[in-house]
Amino acid sequence: MKPAQDGWQPSCSIRMLRTRAAMLREIREFFCQRGYLEVETPCLSRDIVLDTGLEPFGLEVRGERWFLQTSPEAHMKRLLAAGAGSIFQISHVFRQHERGHRHNSEFTMIEWYGAGTSWLEQLEITETLVRTAAAAAALVTGCNIAEQWSPAEFQRTTYAEAFRRVFRIDVFDCTGNKLIQAAEEFGIALPHALDENCIDDILNVMLALAIEPQLGGPAAGAKVHPEFIHDYPPSQAALAVIADNFPHKVARRFELYVQGLELCNGYQELADVDELQSRDILQNQRRAQDQSPQLPGAPRMMAAMRSGLPACSGVALGFDRLVMLATGCNDIREVMPFPEERA
Numbered sequence: 001m002k003p004a005q006d007g008w009q010p011s012c013s014i015r016m017l018r019t020r021a022a023m024l025r026e027i028r029e030f031f032c033q034r035g036y037l038e039v040e041t042p043c044l045s046r047d048i049v050l051d052t053g054l055e056p057f058g059l060e061v062r063g064e065r066w067f068l069q070t071s072p073e074a075h076m077k078r079l080l081a082a083g084a085g086s087i088f089q090i091s092h093v094f095r096q097h098e099r100g101h102r103h104n105s106e107f108t109m110i111e112w113y114g115a116g117t118s119w120l121e122q123l124e125i126t127e128t129l130v131r132t133a134a135a136a137a138a139l140v141t142g143c144n145i146a147e148q149w150s151p152a153e154f155q156r157t158t159y160a161e162a163f164r165r166v167f168r169i170d171v172f173d174c175t176g177n178k179l180i181q182a183a184e185e186f187g188i189a190l191p192h193a194l195d196e197n198c199i200d201d202i203l204n205v206m207l208a209l210a211i212e213p214q215l216g217g218p219a220a221g222a223k224v225h226p227e228f229i230h231d232y233p234p235s236q237a238a239l240a241v242i243a244d245n246f247p248h249k250v251a252r253r254f255e256l257y258v259q260g261l262e263l264c265n266g267y268q269e270l271a272d273v274d275e276l277q278s279r280d281i282l283q284n285q286r287r288a289q290d291q292s293p294q295l296p297g298a299p300r301m302m303a304a305m306r307s308g309l310p311a312c313s314g315v316a317l318g319f320d321r322l323v324m325l326a327t328g329c330n331d332i333r334e335v336m337p338f339p340e341e342r343a
Contacts, residue, residue: 010337017337019140020323024090026136027110027319030129031088036112039087041075043094047298049074050283051238052200055096056295057105065296068094071316072111073239074298077269080113080312081304088112090319101331102261104339108319115310119240119252119268122313123228126256126264127154130226130322137326145326150223154256155216158231160248163203166211172233172248176202186210200235215257230254239276240267258325264317271309273302 010017028038048056048067057068069075072091079087093109114122131146138144163171167182174182176196183190183202188209194201216227230253234242237251252268270276280297287294323335333339 007342009342011333011339011342012335012337015140016323016327016335019137019327020335022140023133023136023323023326024319026132027090027129030132031112034086034125036086036088036114037084039076039079039084039089041069041072041079041089041091043069043092045069045074046296047074047300048295049239049298049301050280050295052236052283052286053204055292057094057096058293067295070095071109073314073316074301076111076113076314077301077309078304080115081307081309086113086115086117086312099340101333102321102324104320104332104336106340106343107332107336109316110319110322111314111316113269113312113314115312117313119230119254119266119313122266122315123156123230123254126228126266126315126317127226129317130256130258130263130325133322134326137323141327143328145328148224149258150219150225152225155225155227157215157227157229159229159233159250160231162211162215162229163206166214167206171203179203179206182206200233203233203236212257212262213260215260217259224259226256226258228254228256237270237279238267239270239279241270241272243268261321261325262318263321263325264315266313266315268313269309269311271305271311273305276302276305 031038044066046064046066049071051070054070056070058065071093072089076087076089089111091109092106094106096105134146135144160171163169167186169178169182176199179199179202180190180196183206188206190202190205215229216225219225231245231250232253234249234251237253240251240253242249243252254266256263284294320332320335324332327335329335
């Protein structure tokens with residue numbers, strides 16, 4: 001799609017806008033029925049949550065460096081610490097280097113935090129929300145994509161099981177060299193910059209190229225089986241807690257895939273500020289190695305956590321991808337009115 005001065009029309013249809021609106025109405029009702037409070041937080045802030053692989057847009061505001069938010073997480077956790085209880089938000093978020101038929105640098109995120117809930121409870125809420133949103137879309141489109149899904153609960157697969165299924169290795173007991181060998185045997189060409197010390201980067205490439213395309217696809221009987229991946233390596237915890245899961249420690253984190261499309265990221269939320277500070281230091285060290293600018297983190301969120309963040313679990317779900325799924329579209333530009341090329 002080429003940019004042009006006369007390209008004023010939206011890239012999606014008006015019917016698609018009606019579908020989005022119907023889904024958003026149902027999603028708001030879904031959370032309200034469960035006692036979640038809808039909130040709004042800034043898209044622009046001095047603070048930014050550090051997360052591997054997410055690069056924010058920075059800009060100067062009155063001589064200071066501010067950031068368009070990659071997620072509303074920092075401000076939502078400040079509200080949790082202030083006593084807001086379970087909350088949800090539908091907001092625009094911004095991420096650099098996200099281009100392609102499934103990516104747009106600006107997109108709509110649904111993010112929610114259940115006070116006093118576990119990651120397993122949020123996994124179940126996520127499944128119900130996705131089915132509910134698909135049904136709402138069907139009222140407009142006349143086609144219920146969820147009828148192609150297995151009526152059984154979404155499949156649950158550990159990160160280790162996913163790697164064992166494809167590569168026949170125990171990912172938690174593999175050295176970097178063993179991972180490189182497994183990738184090469186599978187025919188995956190790793191970037192030349194990756195060596196045996198870049199274990200997480202190697203895992204991410206293996207996951208993206210060999211495992212993700214198979215996740216949540218058709219199984220026996222030709223029904224689609226949406227699939228949760230959970231219990232990630234501790235080095236990929238981000239802001240999730242790390243727990244003992246004999247014989248290994250794991251990050252209490254999950255992602256949902258449907259026919260190879262990643263929809264969400266969920267955590268049992270970390271409440272240990274000292275641990276978060278240690279992770280932020282490590283993130284900035286990695287950024288320095290990649291010659292990327294240092295990021296300030298979210299000191300106001302940390303202050304809120306020190307005051308007392310309630311035990312909670314949270315989920316961030318890409319709404320535009322959910323619309324793609326519910327309408328059978330293969331390109332994100334088909335489900336949003338003004339993607340980058342027309343913004």
